[in-house]
Amino acid sequence: MQLEQQLRDRLKNKDILLMTHIVLGYPSFEINRQVIRQMVANGVDCIEMQIPFSEPMADGPVIVRANQQALKNGTTVAECLIFAAEMAASYDIPFLFMTYYNIIFKYGEKAFLAKAHEHGIKGCIVPDLPPEEAASFLQLAADYQIAPILIFAPTSIDERMRVLASYANGFIYCVARRGVTGTKSVIDQDVADYLKRCRQATALPLAVGFGIQDRADVAALIGLADMAVIGSQTIRLVDEQGPAAVGPFIAGLR
Amino acid sequence: MVTSMETKDRQGFFGNWGGAYIPEVLHQTFQELNTEFRRCKNDPLFWQEYVDLMSTYSCRPTPLTHAENLSQYFGGAQIYVKREDLNHTGAHKANNVMGQGLLVKRMGKKRVIAETGAGQHGVATATMAAKFGLKCTIYMGEEDVRRQRPNVFWMEKLGATVIPVTDGSRTLKDAINEAFRDWVTNVDDTHYVLGTVCGPHPFPEMVAWFQSIIGLEAAEQIIRYHGRMPARIFACVGGGSNAMGIFKRFIPETTVELVGVEAGGLGIATGAHAARLSGTDGSPGVAQGYKTMFLQDSDGQMKETHSVAAGLDYVGISPILTDLWEQGRVRFESATDNEVMAALDLTMKKEGLIPALESSHAFVQAFKEAPQLSPADAIIINMSGRGDKDIFTIAHAFNDPSWQDFIIKRGLEYSQKK
Ligand SMILES: Cc1ncc(COP(=O)(O)O)c(C=O)c1O
Numbered sequence: 109m110q111l112e113q114q115l116r117d118r119l120k121n122k123d124i125l126l127m128t129h130i131v132l133g134y135p136s137f138e139i140n141r142q143v144i145r146q147m148v149a150n151g152v153d154c155i156e157m158q159i160p161f162s163e164p165m166a167d168g169p170v171i172v173r174a175n176q177q178a179l180k181n182g183t184t185v186a187e188c189l190i191f192a193a194e195m196a197a198s199y200d201i202p203f204l205f206m207t208y209y210n211i212i213f214k215y216g217e218k219a220f221l222a223k224a225h226e227h228g229i230k231g232c233i234v235p236d237l238p239p240e241e242a243a244s245f246l247q248l249a250a251d252y253q254i255a256p257i258l259i260f261a262p263t264s265i266d267e268r269m270r271v272l273a274s275y276a277n278g279f280i281y282c283v284a285r286r287g288v289t290g291t292k293s294v295i296d297q298d299v300a301d302y303l304k305r306c307r308q309a310t311a312l313p314l315a316v317g318f319g320i321q322d323r324a325d326v327a328a329l330i331g332l333a334d335m336a337v338i339g340s341q342t343i344r345l346v347d348e349q350g351p352a353a354v355g356p357f358i359a360g361l362r
Numbered sequence: 363m364v365t366s367m368e369t370k371d372r373q374g375f376f377g378n379w380g381g382a383y384i385p386e387v388l389h390q391t392f393q394e395l396n397t398e399f400r401r402c403k404n405d406p407l408f409w410q411e412y413v414d415l416m417s418t419y420s421c422r423p424t425p426l427t428h429a430e431n432l433s434q435y436f437g438g439a440q441i442y443v444k445r446e447d448l449n450h451t452g453a454h455k456a457n458n459v460m461g462q463g464l465l466v467k468r469m470g471k472k473r474v475i476a477e478t479g480a481g482q483h484g485v486a487t488a489t490m491a492a493k494f495g496l497k498c499t500i501y502m503g504e505e506d507v508r509r510q511r512p513n514v515f516w517m518e519k520l521g522a523t524v525i526p527v528t529d530g531s532r533t534l535k536d537a538i539n540e541a542f543r544d545w546v547t548n549v550d551d552t553h554y555v556l557g558t559v560c561g562p563h564p565f566p567e568m569v570a571w572f573q574s575i576i577g578l579e580a581a582e583q584i585i586r587y588h589g590r591m592p593a594r595i596f597a598c599v600g601g602g603s604n605a606m607g608i609f610k611r612f613i614p615e616t617t618v619e620l621v622g623v624e625a626g627g628l629g630i631a632t633g634a635h636a637a638r639l640s641g642t643d644g645s646p647g648v649a650q651g652y653k654t655m656f657l658q659d660s661d662g663q664m665k666e667t668h669s670v671a672a673g674l675d676y677v678g679i680s681p682i683l684t685d686l687w688e689q690g691r692v693r694f695e696s697a698t699d700n701e702v703m704a705a706l707d708l709t710m711k712k713e714g715l716i717p718a719l720e721s722s723h724a725f726v727q728a729f730k731e732a733p734q735l736s737p738a739d740a741i742i743i744n745m746s747g748r749g750d751k752d753i754f755t756i757a758h759a760f761n762d763p764s765w766q767d768f769i770i771k772r773g774l775e776y777s778q779k780k
Contacts, residue, residue: 162530162663163649165539166385166546172529185661209383210648214662236383236651240373261387263549268389286387287547 111230111255111278114202115313115334118153124326125153125335126361127315128342129206131174132157133183137191139351143342146355148199151362153335156233157195159188159207166235168290170340185215189223196228204257206233209241217245221252231255231278239275246275257281260309262302269309279313279335282306284320290340293319295328303332326361336361374563377688379681382562383651387546392562395553398469399564403571412461413575419493420450420460422575426583426742431712432729439593439735441728442742443715444580444608453718453747454576454604455486459555461572463490466553473497473548476555477541479506479534479600480673480720481513482747483557488522490555498522501540505532506672512754531666534600534676538650558601559680562651566682573607580742581611588740594619594731597744598723599694600636600673602680604746613691621731622683623723625669626696634668638679639687639694647678654681670699670759671719673747697726703759705729706749718747719756 118125128147130140147155160178164171196203205224212220212234224232232254237245239258249256255278260269262285273280282303284293293299299316306314316329317337326336338361345353373396374380384392402408416422425448429441446454459476466474474496478484484500491498500517504526507514517524530536538561545554559569584592595612597605599622612618627635630643636657638644644655647662657665657677669675686692697705705725709715717725721744728743735741749756757765 162658163535163539165542165650168543169529176530179663208649210656210658210662213646213648214658214660235385236648238382238384238386238389241381241383259386261385261389263387263390265390272386283387286549288543 110253111202112312114230115154115279119313119334122153122362123330124333124362126151126326126358127154127156127317127335127337128152128358129337129339130155130157131171131178131343132159132188132191133178133181134160134174134343135177135346136181137187139346140191142351143346143354144195144199146351147358148201150355150358152201152358154202154204155195156204156206157188157192159185159205159211161208161211163210164208166288168288168340170290170343174343185211189227192229193227202230203228204231204233205229209234209237212245217248221248221254224254225252229254231257233257233259233281235259239272242275249277259283260306262286266305266309269306273310273312276310276312279315280306280310281337282314282316282333284316284318287318289318291319292321293325295325300332323361374567376566376682377685379652379654379684380563380566381648381653383648383653384562385546388549391549394469396564398465399568402465402468408464412464412572415460415464416457416575420456421448423579423583424448426580426587427715428587429713429715432709433732433737435712436729436732438733438737439739439741440588440737441732442584442587442592442740444576444742444744446576446604446744446746447717447721447748451482451486451489452751453482453486454573454607455483455557455747456489457575457607458557458569458572458603459483459486459490462553462555462568463494466496467494469553471551471553473499473552474555475499475501475541475544475552476557477534477537478502478513478557479537479675480671480752481506481510481517482673484517484522484524485513485520487555487557488517488520491522492520499544500524501527501537501544503527503531503533503537506534506537509672509755510752512751533667534672535650535664535678542651558603559606559682560601560650560652560654560678566652566680569603570606570610570682573603574610576604576607576744577609577611580608584740584742591615591618592742593617593735593739594621594741595744596621596623596724596728596741598623598674598720598746599679599683600676600720601678602683604744606680606682608742608744609686609692613686620686620692621727622692622694623727624694624696625667625671625674625723626698626701627668627670629698630696635696636667636669636674636676637696638677639684640696650678652678652681654678654684670702671723672755673718673720674723695727697723701726706756715745716749717745718749718752719759721746722749
């Protein structure tokens with residue numbers, strides 16, 4: 109309930125919320141720190157911090173390369189957890205973990221979720237962990253008050269959405285289109301129809317991600333969803349123009 | 363809410379291993395795939411169609427060859443060789459691919475994609491796509507494209523698009539990731555022809571089912587030639603499809619010892635290998651859609667693997683084999699690159715057979731164990747593929763000077779023309 113309530117409170121005076129994505133350790137924790145500072149200062153409502161994995165199957169080229177580079181830099185899970193604690197303690201917005209299941213499995217589900225809780229993390233997105241394989245993870249997430257963020261896809265039929273929603277908490281992450289992260293999505297009538305189906309399947313807030321890149325995309329989602337997710341675009345921006353470009357970019361999205 | 367999970371379906375698990383750890387976008391496609399696969403598996407006409415196709419388009423049943431010279435040389439068990447090298451396209455990979463091709467036709471999909479390591483599975487898939495009139499894209503690690511250029515040539519000639527993968531270690535696992543990325547993007551019209559008994563359910567079960575034709579034939583053949591069951595069966599293990607193929611029929615035959623041989627690379631102690639179950643470097647993990655023993659670090663990051671045989675150079679292993687290993691039903695050993703070259707050389711000289719580098723791993727272990735057995739016993743080696751097709755790789759591995767001269771001269775000829 110906690111994460112959902114935090115988002116609902118923020119929705120009271122905003123048309124739409126913004127969630128951003130960080131790959132931990134890319135290009136470095138110090139740059140992560142600067143980027144997050146600017147994101148928060150410019151009104152970001154929620155940040156998902158990706159713990160890098162060597163096999164990021166659901167990600168596109170930008171995030172894949174960021175994962176690989178972070179690992180090449182020697183980024184460890186332990187460092188990611190410490191950094192997350194620092195961020196959650198510094199800023200008054202919800203922070204989430206995003207990672208692939210093997211990272212959690214290897215750390216130990218219970219140990220990982222306990223640590224996440226202890227460090228003030230509010231939710232966890234695991235794109236390769238469908239609820240069918242997540243019995244113990246979901247139970248432990250509930251025990252440690254970490255919202256399991258489940259994913260809707262355009263290929264999810266209504267009945268499936270209802271099943272997913274029954275295990276979800278915090279909000280639902282609606283993937284805007286088929287494919288991986290990074291490629292531009294067009295918010296057209298098909299996406300609008302899909303988001304209407306999502307809305308009918310759950311009372312939880314809806315976040316929309318994959319290929320949301322600019323002010324027009326965010327504006328197009330107002331009324332259809334509760335939160336826009338900017339992923340690869342800020343990573344691209346930091347690559348090309350450095351962390352100082354993030355603030356104005358975020359400020360210009362709404 | 364959470365309690366209803368207790369009754370959840372542990373579909374696709376073999377003991378503690380397997381499952382379907384897939385992104386949500388693929389959920390519906392896997393439902394359809396499961397339904398269609400179930401239907402085919404329960405339909406005897408489907409299996410008959412498959413056997414007919416394999417006997418008219420490939421070379422089934424493949425022979426079981428009595429390797430008399432090698433048997434005599436080692437002075438122990440009678441050595442038999444199951445000749446999967448005689449399949450069309452030169453390896454057991456054709457069995458799985460043609461089977462999935464029939465499934466794709468039933469599902470009405472118009473495009474197939476596949477990963478490939480050595481290129482065998484890619485060539486087989488491109489062949490199947492040509493025969494069945496499907497569009498075809500093959501993902502292959504850049505490193506493997508470099509190692510296996512001739513197979514890239516054939517895939518392209520067969521009409522497939524080959525996409526070199528430049529992420530990660532640029533080998534098989536990275537090609538699998540990239541194939542999944544294509545699949546989540548083009549899920550409506552595309553089927554992913556996974557090349558081995560790994561990945562999310564139903565792939566391990568499905569690929570093992572198609573490959574089981576190897577063991578069904580071998581069991582009949584060994585009874586015909588030898589009069590009884592073999593003492594041991596040896597197969598190399600990359601993902602595990604040729605091994606599962608020959609083992610499956612024999613699993614209930616408790617007197618038959620089943621031996622899987624992994625890539626020992628430069629030696630287990632060096633870390634440059636792909637031994638997930640033999641040795642102690644593998645540990646439980648979940649990646650590429652399934653749970654098994656992976657070569658990974660303590661954070662769960664996959665390690666780089668090494669083998670002279672590209673087809674064995676992989677971080678994971680079939681969840682079915684991991685289960686059989688855990689139960690003690692299949693024993694795992696490893697063979698080093700050097701042992702493999704020696705066994706290949708001996709097999710060529712003694713029998714006139716040219717096993718693929720992958721298959722040669724099985725020969726290494728069989729040669730170690732044959733002398734311990736009596737001439738009244740039989741052993742079977744699964745010769746999963748032929749080596750003559752991989753002339754560039756094998757000549758390179760033998761460091762053959764006259765071959766190198768030839769390549770240098772050819773190179774000069776081409777560069778003068780340019
Ligand atoms: C000839 C041959 N044997 C064995 C393998 C290893 O695969 P599997 O373990 O699935 O049989 C390959 C893979 O490319 C191969 O080409």
